[in-house]
Amino acid sequence: MLKIFKKLKKFSVMIAGVLIFVLLQTLCDLNIPSLMADIVNNGILKNNVPYVISAGIKMLIFTIGIVVFSVLSNLLSSVVSAKFSEKLRNEIFEKVENFSLDEFNKFGTASLITRSTNDVTQIQMVVLVILRMMVMAPIMTLGGIFMAIKTDAGLSWVLMIALPAIVVLVLIVLKFGGKLFASMQVKLDKVNLVMRENLTGIRVIRAFDRIDYEKARFKTANDDLTETAIKANKIMAILMPGILIILNFTTIAIVWFGAKRINIGEMQIGSLMAYIQYASLILFSFVMMSMLFVMVPRAAASAKRINEVLETETTIKEPLDLKYSNDELKGEVEFRNVSFSYSGADEPVLKNISFKASKGEVTAIIGGTGSGKSTLINLIPRFYNVTEGEILVDNVNIKDMSQHYLRNKIGIVPQKAVLFSGTIRDNIKYGKEDATDDEISNALDIAEATEFVSEMESGVDTFIAQGGKNVSGGQKQRLSIARALVRKPEIYIFDDSFSALDSKTDAKVRKSLLSVTKNSAVIIVAQKISSIINADRIIVLDEGVISGIGTHNELMKNNDVYREMASSQLREE
Amino acid sequence: MSDRNNQRRSGGHGPMRGGRPVEKAKDFKNSGKRLLISFKPQIYRIITVFITSIISVIFSILSPKVLGKGTDALVEGVKTGIFNFEYIKTIIMYLFVLYIVSSLFSYIQEYIMASVSQNVVRKMRDDVSDKINKLPLKYFDQNAVGDILSRVTNDTETISTTLQRGVTQIISSLVTVVGILIIMMTISPLLTFITLISIPLSMFAIIFVMKHSQKYFKGQQKKLGELNGHVEEIFSGHIIVKAYGKENDAIEKFNKINQDLATTAWKAQFFSGIIMPINNLISNLGYVLISIVGAILGIRGIISIGSIQAFLQYNKQLNHPIAMLGQISNQLQSAVAAAERVFQIIDEVEELKDETNSTELKSIKGDVEFKNVKFGYDKDSVLIKDMNISAKEGQTVAIVGPTGAGKTTLVNLLMRFYEVNNGKITIDGTNINHIKRNSLRHHIGMVLQDTWLFNGTIKENIAYGRENATDEEIINAAKAAQAHHFIKTLSDGYDTVLNEEGTNLSQGQKQLLTIARAFLSNPGILILDEATSSIDTRTEIQIQKAMSNLAHGRTSFIIAHRLSTIKNADLIMVMNHGDVIESGTHTELLNQSGFYADLYNSQFSVN
Numbered sequence A: 001m002l003k004i005f006k007k008l009k010k011f012s013v014m015i016a017g018v019l020i021f022v023l024l025q026t027l028c029d030l031n032i033p034s035l036m037a038d039i040v041n042n043g044i045l046k047n048n049v050p051y052v053i054s055a056g057i058k059m060l061i062f063t064i065g066i067v068v069f070s071v072l073s074n075l076l077s078s079v080v081s082a083k084f085s086e087k088l089r090n091e092i093f094e095k096v097e098n099f100s101l102d103e104f105n106k107f108g109t110a111s112l113i114t115r116s117t118n119d120v121t122q123i124q125m126v127v128l129v130i131l132r133m134m135v136m137a138p139i140m141t142l143g144g145i146f147m148a149i150k151t152d153a154g155l156s157w158v159l160m161i162a163l164p165a166i167v168v169l170v171l172i173v174l175k176f177g178g179k180l181f182a183s184m185q186v187k188l189d190k191v192n193l194v195m196r197e198n199l200t201g202i203r204v205i206r207a208f209d210r211i212d213y214e215k216a217r218f219k220t221a222n223d224d225l226t227e228t229a230i231k232a233n234k235i236m237a238i239l240m241p242g243i244l245i246i247l248n249f250t251t252i253a254i255v256w257f258g259a260k261r262i263n264i265g266e267m268q269i270g271s272l273m274a275y276i277q278y279a280s281l282i283l284f285s286f287v288m289m290s291m292l293f294v295m296v297p298r299a300a301a302s303a304k305r306i307n308e309v310l311e312t313e314t315t316i317k318e319p320l321d322l323k324y325s326n327d328e329l330k331g332e333v334e335f336r337n338v339s340f341s342y343s344g345a346d347e348p349v350l351k352n353i354s355f356k357a358s359k360g361e362v363t364a365i366i367g368g369t370g371s372g373k374s375t376l377i378n379l380i381p382r383f384y385n386v387t388e389g390e391i392l393v394d395n396v397n398i399k400d401m402s403q404h405y406l407r408n409k410i411g412i413v414p415q416k417a418v419l420f421s422g423t424i425r426d427n428i429k430y431g432k433e434d435a436t437d438d439e440i441s442n443a444l445d446i447a448e449a450t451e452f453v454s455e456m457e458s459g460v461d462t463f464i465a466q467g468g469k470n471v472s473g474g475q476k477q478r479l480s481i482a483r484a485l486v487r488k489p490e491i492y493i494f495d496d497s498f499s500a501l502d503s504k505t506d507a508k509v510r511k512s513l514l515s516v517t518k519n520s521a522v523i524i525v526a527q528k529i530s531s532i533i534n535a536d537r538i539i540v541l542d543e544g545v546i547s548g549i550g551t552h553n554e555l556m557k558n559n560d561v562y563r564e565m566a567s568s569q570l571r572e573e
Numbered sequence B: 001m002s003d004r005n006n007q008r009r010s011g012g013h014g015p016m017r018g019g020r021p022v023e024k025a026k027d028f029k030n031s032g033k034r035l036l037i038s039f040k041p042q043i044y045r046i047i048t049v050f051i052t053s054i055i056s057v058i059f060s061i062l063s064p065k066v067l068g069k070g071t072d073a074l075v076e077g078v079k080t081g082i083f084n085f086e087y088i089k090t091i092i093m094y095l096f097v098l099y100i101v102s103s104l105f106s107y108i109q110e111y112i113m114a115s116v117s118q119n120v121v122r123k124m125r126d127d128v129s130d131k132i133n134k135l136p137l138k139y140f141d142q143n144a145v146g147d148i149l150s151r152v153t154n155d156t157e158t159i160s161t162t163l164q165r166g167v168t169q170i171i172s173s174l175v176t177v178v179g180i181l182i183i184m185m186t187i188s189p190l191l192t193f194i195t196l197i198s199i200p201l202s203m204f205a206i207i208f209v210m211k212h213s214q215k216y217f218k219g220q221q222k223k224l225g226e227l228n229g230h231v232e233e234i235f236s237g238h239i240i241v242k243a244y245g246k247e248n249d250a251i252e253k254f255n256k257i258n259q260d261l262a263t264t265a266w267k268a269q270f271f272s273g274i275i276m277p278i279n280n281l282i283s284n285l286g287y288v289l290i291s292i293v294g295a296i297l298g299i300r301g302i303i304s305i306g307s308i309q310a311f312l313q314y315n316k317q318l319n320h321p322i323a324m325l326g327q328i329s330n331q332l333q334s335a336v337a338a339a340e341r342v343f344q345i346i347d348e349v350e351e352l353k354d355e356t357n358s359t360e361l362k363s364i365k366g367d368v369e370f371k372n373v374k375f376g377y378d379k380d381s382v383l384i385k386d387m388n389i390s391a392k393e394g395q396t397v398a399i400v401g402p403t404g405a406g407k408t409t410l411v412n413l414l415m416r417f418y419e420v421n422n423g424k425i426t427i428d429g430t431n432i433n434h435i436k437r438n439s440l441r442h443h444i445g446m447v448l449q450d451t452w453l454f455n456g457t458i459k460e461n462i463a464y465g466r467e468n469a470t471d472e473e474i475i476n477a478a479k480a481a482q483a484h485h486f487i488k489t490l491s492d493g494y495d496t497v498l499n500e501e502g503t504n505l506s507q508g509q510k511q512l513l514t515i516a517r518a519f520l521s522n523p524g525i526l527i528l529d530e531a532t533s534s535i536d537t538r539t540e541i542q543i544q545k546a547m548s549n550l551a552h553g554r555t556s557f558i559i560a561h562r563l564s565t566i567k568n569a570d571l572i573m574v575m576n577h578g579d580v581i582e583s584g585t586h587t588e589l590l591n592q593s594g595f596y597a598d599l600y601n602s603q604f605s606v607n
Helices: A002-044 A049-097 A101-107 A109-116 A118-134 A136-151 A153-200 A202-207 A211-236 A239-263 A269-311 A373-379 A403-408 A424-429 A437-446 A450-455 A473-485 A503-516 A552-558 A560-570 B002-011 B028-037 B040-080 B085-132 B137-142 B145-187 B189-236 B238-243 B247-273 B275-299 B305-347 B407-414 B437-442 B458-463 B471-480 B484-489 B507-521 B537-551 B563-568 B586-592 B595-602
Strands: A333-340 A350-357 A362-366 A388-393 A410-413 A491-495 A521-526 A537-542 A545-550 B368-375 B384-391 B396-400 B422-427 B444-447 B525-529 B555-559 B571-576 B579-584
Touching: A002 A049, A002 A118, A002 A136, A002 A269, A002 B275, A002 B305, A049 A109, A049 A118, A049 A269, A049 B189, A049 B247, A049 B275, A101 A109, A101 B238, A109 A118, A109 A269, A109 B189, A118 A136, A118 A269, A118 B247, A136 A153, A136 A269, A153 A202, A153 A211, A153 A239, A153 A269, A153 B085, A153 B145, A202 A211, A202 B137, A202 B437, A202 B444, A211 B085, A239 A269, A239 B040, A239 B085, A269 B040, A269 B305, A333 A373, A350 A373, A350 A388, A350 A521, A350 A537, A350 A545, A362 A373, A373 A491, A373 A521, A403 A410, A403 B238, A410 A473, A410 B238, A424 A437, A424 A473, A437 A450, A437 A473, A437 A503, A473 A503, A503 B595, A537 A552, A537 A560, A545 A552, A545 A560, A552 A560, B028 B305, B040 B085, B040 B145, B040 B305, B085 B145, B085 B305, B145 B189, B145 B305, B189 B238, B189 B247, B189 B275, B189 B305, B238 B247, B247 B275, B275 B305, B368 B407, B384 B571, B384 B579, B396 B563, B407 B525, B407 B555, B437 B444, B444 B507, B444 B537, B458 B471, B458 B507, B471 B484, B471 B507, B471 B537, B507 B537, B525 B537, B537 B555, B563 B586, B571 B586, B571 B595, B579 B586, B579 B595, B586 B595
Parallel strands: A362 A521, A362 A537, A410 A491, A491 A521, B396 B555, B396 B571, B444 B525, B525 B555
Antiparallel strands: A333 A350, A333 A388, A537 A545, B368 B384, B368 B422, B571 B579
8 A cells, every 4th residue: 555655756746735735724624613712702791793793704714714725625636636546547557568478367357457447446536535534634633632722721631531432432333344344245246146147047047947946046145145234234323323422422521511610710601612613523533534444444455456566577578689580581480499387387388399380381289278289379479488498580589579570570360359449440450550451351351251341331441349249259250360461470370260260161261371371481279180181280289298290191100199189080071 | 338337336435426427317207216115115114214313303403402501501600600500400411311312313213224225125136036037038148247237236236325324314304404494493583594595505506516527527437438448458458469569559548548537537526526615615604604693693682602502503514414415316316227227127028928728748758840930039030931840759960050050049949048930849749838938948958068057066066957966866977977087086076166257177077067967957858069179179079978978869959060970960950041951961961062061071171
């Protein structure tokens, strides 16, 4: 929490302004009851109308002062909290954009999204509340105590009893209530979970005729939540009446013991009236301060989550001495004894991988789930740093290139097709910023996307909704292939990129791809042997190790793993 | 819909609610009325809350007047030099009673209210849960899970928190305002008049500022939605952003939205933040005026010092509920809007009831027939025009075709998740519309690619197939489904708890569990959806084996991706655009050299 608040330094001038204005506002506030006491003591009791009027004018001035200062402090605190959260969001977003996949996946997409949005909003809220109320509460408490003592020191002992009483009350309620509110959240999550399961499993629930069972499950969760909520609210019900009763008893005490002091001439009536008002100011400020105990833990949780992001250093750094590749090679990838393990993992995912893919060749990678296929290709654009060995592109170690330069050479089509909101044209241009209409339509042609795009309302200018919700999985995949094609990269990487296509379209796309990838290295991750049977080189991965490299026929002859896979897949044919 | 969720999430429950834009209900009057009606079972509690709250408020607003009397007694004492401590003691006793009674009743009121709104909301949630089970599947296909969930949790939460505070606050605010006005009139009509001037003034001021702040709040939420959308999109596509080197573009766009957001945000906060100071200003002006005018009246002996003191307190007490009423009306509006969304679910048209004379299916042979079936998800667009299938007892029917050809529709119709528009489907000659739904579904097993497992143990998940299954039966089912082996390797075996996302099992293992579930339920008819490429070869072989075990001796419909299944099927149906375009055995279809032959050969065309 404190670490994050250190970032407020930049706004220290404005924060100082808030403090000053709050201080001035509180001073004005504190003067009003004592002026009222003066009016009673020196005005009414002495029948002095001019005094009443002059004191009244002073009161008016203070009243206006209160408003002016509070508007000013309010202005500054609004700006500080908004600008602070803007800064925080910027820092997080930039940080995340520079994360390699390693750091990114450590957090997970959903978690990163909440961290950069909700958590920041939480912090913003707390900053605002602190600047607005928490700054004022201690000043008001101290000022109130000072004024109360100044008005009549003899009654101070009443406050000395009342203040601890309030603290004890608030602490007790928070102690018992706080726990219940925490468990309420857990139970709310449970209700959510059961309902989510009910909704996603609706077909299965009906198919197995388990409606009553599910209803009972939901009811249990719901009852549990309700009971806890009722308990929590019942405890909270003590808070306000409790505070009021302490405040009122304080008033009674002040009147009774004040009366005795007035009797012996040690106090004036106006002062007694002022004292009552100071007492209520002090007690309410105290209650406000105790709310800090409620707000801070929540915000601290958010702050911690934000800090975790900000403090994570990306493992992928730009080299100091940039190297460029040899123009003649264009499109050559070489793995030299590459091993890789995910950070924190005991076992390496890839062990001692070496191979070379050259321009104009198709290299296929095949193997079961968990054999490390996707990891292997994710190393080429340097989404991760290799743990051992080196990867060369066009004969230069990719660690010595700038990431931008390296990735510019690569056209990648990931397993999960991702499109961005924007027109189809925008999405294709993502691959090449200055792509011409011809280049775009050419890419769409090869990806077998021209037909469905032209059937759409506005053709290539059709808007793709966020997450590509308005296109089917197969269409998304074809568009993401087109995006890679328009780039005309030196290296193509297809990570099981045809999975959502029906076999007919799949075959067509593959065929037309052959014609354009002639001058590039093509690396394909595949599940089915039939689809890569003609590759120049097939790499068989088995639990992170290359168990064989060769053409289909070679592997059939001398690789057991491959033969096993082939026999299970191809016996059907 | 997700926009609304984002806004809600980011809205939070800060203490600065004033001026936040209000979500308006579409039909405030009716939805509000229904919300009121839902309180009916709680009527006695509510009446108690009303009474206790009125008592509490009356006792609390009497106290300044009594306190004023005490001050007057002191003034008397100062003036005459004789203090009547007996009288003062009596007054203090009165005050003591007033304060205690007021606090006690306000505690009782809050205590009772704690269960009132919670019970109302509990009922609403149960109603929705009930309703969910009666809605036709069409509803779920058309509405996002997130949206329905948000209604069950967020919306009901809004209702309960608002009602918890809102209802009692409205009562006490109204009683306070009226009560104070009456007491003030009895003390001094002139000072009452002065106090009253401030009421419309503060109302105007608050309304004026609120209008401004709402404008900025709306802007803020729009920008926040935009920002959240951008973040969601960029983070979900992280790998692509990196691969295409677009980090800086993303950051640039983010910074721009972020900057706009900060600008509207501080304006919104500022305007909502000055509602309080302005309200205080007006209240303080009243205070000053009462002090001055009261003092002058006091000097002339028209009014006592105690009365001035009472007035000063009333002035403060009066201002608070007025400021509150504005806020509460906003909150109530959003509560009604939330209730309306919940009612919308409850009002949805339910699935057709089973026909009154519909029968139970005892045991079945498994002859399934589709006769001239016509169906469309919308009335206007017909997907299946005229479908005829006849599957005999124990046969395997493979359904092939490109994605979107209507294969899942077949499942939906056979399970009667959707009703056919025309024609009929029969099992052993009985129209399924004449069979009780649960009886029908009891005889049909379903293994879908979209495996549904819940947050419970493996045993519980398998036992979902049949109530009261013994451990032995469960293990036998797992064995038959080729799942026993991998379950044994898990640390807690059959008692392993599946986590919420189900990430502790692979996709293939999950599918094996659903097959075990189907084994346990032992249906006469099967619908199987074969796994596609996301499963590794070994598990895939296991699944195929388990499926063929399961299909043995049952009438099976297999949505096929594998050539082996297709080749061995008794009947292959090729679907495209919702129609069966070809049907027959593998050899027959190949000889036709039609769509199927084309599809089949294309698998090798790369070669």
